[in-house]
Amino acid sequence: MENNKFMQFLESFLLPLADALNNNRYLTALRDGFMVALPLIIFGSIFVVIANLPFLDRVISPEAYTAYQNALGPASAATLSIMGMFVIIGIGYKLTAHYGQEAIYGGVVALAAFLILTPQVLEDVPGVIPTSALGAQGMFLGIFTAFLSAELNRFFIERGWTIKMPAGVPAAVSKSFSALIPITLTLSIFLLIRVLFSFTSFETMQAFIFTIIQQPLTILGSGLPATIIIVLLTQVFWFFGLHGQIIINSVFDPIWFTLNDQNLVAFQAGEVLPNIVTKQFIDSFLVGMGGTGMTLAVIVLIFAIGKSRQLKELGKLGAPAGVFNVNEPIIFGLPIIMNPLIIIPWMLAPVVVTLITYYSMAAGLVPRPAGIIVPWTTPPILNGFLATGNAWQGGVLQAVNMLVVMVIWWPFLRILDKNYYDTEQEEA
Template sequence: MNKILGFVEEKLLPPMASLSEQKHFRAIRDGIISAMPLIMIGSFFVLMVNFPIPMWTEFIAPYVPKLMLPYRVTVGMMSVYAAYGMGGSLAKSYGMDRTSGGVLSLGAFMMTIIPFAAFSENGDALGMVLPMQYLGGSGMFTAILCMIFAVEVLRLFKQKNFTIKLPEQVPDSVARSFEAILPGLFTMTIVWLICGLGGFNINEAIMKLFSPIVSIAGNSYLGVIIPVFLITLLWAAGIHGDSVIASLIRPLWLVLLDENMAAVADGRLAPNVGVEGFFDVYIWIGGSGGTLALCILFMMSKSSYMKEIGKLSVVPGIFNINEPIIFGAPIVLNPILAIPFILGPLVATTVTYFTLNAGWVLNTSVISPFAVPAPIKAFLTTGGDWKGIILVFVNIAIYFAIYYPFVKSYEKKMLAEEAENAELA
């Protein structure tokens, strides 16, 4: 294990750390996170409409179309909000105006959505309508490409001083907006030529291109086990595994979540197993590595140091915050605890995947704040499936069983060190 962690620290850690801070990946991460409050709000309305109480569902049945409107304009348009957030984040990283970057990214993305003339049932013209099919998670990959294209064009035009310059007396906000006109004109024209005049449906093409990857990520064992292994391995070597791996995979997770939420909103079962909720609810119980069980075992330790770390870590662990135990135990670069930290989630992931894949527990279709305790989160994110709560406790028992022998081994080591220090004192 020491050799593995050494290899990760020396060979894998530097490029992964650089990747996590790469401007475009960081912009994608920050932009998507900026849209999360709206996605959570939309999730709440999906849960409200589909809460599994017959009297409630009968009562709200006549109002469902209106109750689902917040979902349509939040989750159903997540790529719109993400496009703006990602563009603003990337522009800021280049030292450019954040608003201009966000607006140009959003404009480029919206140019890929071709409006069409709509008519009522009576044949009355309703005007031009934007289809919503690719405004949600299905358009996320297009939003990312448009963001990169729009902001890089803005940066190139500024570097070449090919912008409209206004006198210094003009307010900065007005001057910055005029600076974005020429790069914006170029960006929008190119996208219009491709999608509008050329009739190329870039959203459909990208979804076809990525459909095998999305399918693997959402409905295969490899699609859930690989992210878990990489995240825990990186954490054990001292790098924030979620920041690196989740930044790369989250666009896929959002596409899958969008499909699950749309299915539930239409009264169908959520089809995808490997959405982000799969990991947040059933695997990261107490945080990455499933460390809530470790916090409790530390609290029961005979070692005074481990007991104190357990007491300090258990309350944050209930709310899925585990930096105190990761760095306090420590788990980082500590083979005794790094082995169960990696092994436990792999076993829990295996059990959870085959349980959900068999249909014994409903797939997650609602996103909730990460700090919600796992049993409550399981009930909420599955739309009220009580069997999800049982699965959480099954995984907690798995974590206890896997961590226990390693904690006892570590306890012997710590007790010996404490006894030695007591003698020296």
């Protein structure tokens, strides 16, 4: 009875919260904006891996190795290093499309507004935009800029402040002139914001956002306590049938990608990696082992101890997808959703794995994530190897984590399997 009351309390609290997050147009645009940039980010990450192949510097001369890295460097410099630009375009595009307006103008106006607010000087040389401002450092300013520019543009269009061309004018020309006044007014407001900030101690809005918002949030998001809370929330959302990963990523991706980019810059420079918790910490060492909850270990355990026909068939069904970190067959087939028998391992295992992974990296036993974005469908072991900059320890850590998950799940899965087996015998 007490358990039912607790479940009802969680359901009454979490379901409205998750529904509000899922249906929020800004979080949806933010999530979809990152999805627009993802192929470019993965492309750059692939060439970071290729440019830093293990032992290559010992096989060829230092001059040849330097030339090799310089030849491949533009691939990441033109994608990963300035990923903020692609995210901004994606957010502006998606939010404008949500309002049913010409989406491409939403994307380019967001980018132009961001560039107006971005410092255009590098080491006292005017007219030069530092790439750091277009990447992690400018990420939060870009997000706010994309939201505000889309809203301003929508406001002016809905007021009818547009130039209407006569019939017979080509559609492309008509749309261009129709967008002229809203774009002009929107960008003028951002220019005014830039001028106003030049009279403050921050000098630029980017410095203001970075100091007041981005830096504190990044520090908070990189800590172990916040990470454990985030992991628990993800598991709870999934337990109630909500896509916890999408909900959580919508809020925390800007923080994790910023931390990821900081590690990538340090990795490419051969410096000490500053962060343990990054986007790839979450994606490779938690999600990247069979999906949310690391259910590939559960599938292996099903093959090892399963007696019931239901679990055996579920294992066969879920294994091919689970290898590529797709675990909906297990989540809905075991089932995990609203199943009180497995809530303990479902919640406990990711927290234990988070602690093991964090402290293994903090102690230097395993290299920290190198900032390389590994596609989430990459199978475990290989996933950990790539995420840590081609370090074998990353793959070993994933293997150890899978064994830990199996140990935690073992007694609970045996109970579930016995229930299914007894029911099958009775029906037979």
